[in-house]
Amino acid sequence: IDIILILVAMSAVAPPQDVKFKSINLRNIVEWSPGPGTPKGTWYAVEYAIYGEEDKAAPGQEVWKGVKACKKLRKTWCDLSTETSDLEEKYYARVRAVGxxxxxxxxxxxxxxxxxxxxxxxxxxxIVVKERQMFINLTGPMRWSNKESNEPMAEYYPGSLMLYNLSVHNKRTGQTVGISLQIPTLLLQDFNTLYCVSASVYFSSLPIITQVSLKQCVTTGKGK
Structure with a gap:
């Protein structure tokens, strides 16, 4: 009997590791790593559950739902943006390997x-430069969508004020200035000056993680 149990254990597929949600602009992806010794040809199945939703036939148990696009995956991630789109709910996901x-x-x-x-x-x-003037306009971030139309993320947080944090580096003076903006437009005026600009957003009342844009550098006109 012991020999049979050992053989069964050796033949089992190792479960996926580091199963977690990764979400940017409400594109909610579950990702994982193959378990140790996972053989080639292994595929993965993904299910999700809504927190607090119980199985009527088994009180205290979550209702796990399959994801049609993620029933037989070779890759190690699954997009659950549609299934987890209700911002008033909380969710779990689970993954298993099949060999x-x-x-x-x-x-x-x-x-x-x-x-x-x-x-x-x-x-x-x-950024638009007209002679000595540099106009900076900020847009978004926008909620991720697989359609052409998408909406500003700020619209989904109506009770909190989203502000822009603009970093402007003046190459001539060597100074970097941080500017907080509610209106996403700024005008700078100076002749023949190289400015490098990056931006992010923040909420004073919410613990939201944000990303900073890539730095853009432009030079204003030399004048007459």
């Missing part, structure tokens, strides 16, 4: 709150 000799145990994520756990991507920074 020729059977399935692994499920491995679960921590509880995921899309409203607070998503990362705000950087705003789009648009």
């Amino acid at each position: 020729k000799n059977g399935s692994s145990e499920w491995n679960h994520t921590d509880r995921f709150d899309p409203f607070l756990d998503t990362t705000f991507g950087p705003p789009v920074v648009n």
Whole structure:
């Protein structure tokens, strides 16, 4: 009997590791790493559950739902943006590996709150130079969508004020100035000056993680 149990254990597929949500602009992806010794040809199945939703037939148990696009995955991530789109809910996901000799145990994520756990991507920074004037306009960030139309992330946080944090480096003086903006437009005026600009957003009342845009550098006109 002991020999049979050992053989069964050796043939089982190792469960996925580091199963977690990664979310930017409410594109909510579950990702994981293969377990140790995972053989080639292994695929993965993903399910999700809504926190607090119980199985009526088994009180105290979550209602796990399959994801049609993630039932037989070769890759190590699954997009659950649609399934986790309600910002008033919290979610779990679980993943298991499936191989020729059977399935692994499920491995679960921590509880995921899309409203607070998503990362705000950087705003789009648009710079226009007209002679000595440099106009800076900031847009977004926008909620991720697989459609052409998308909406500003700020619209989903109506009770909190989103501000822009603009960093402007003046190459001539060597000074870097941080500017907080509620209106996403700024005008700078100086002849023949190289400015380097980057931006992010922040909320004073919410613990939201944000990303900073890539630095853009432009030079104002030399004048007459």
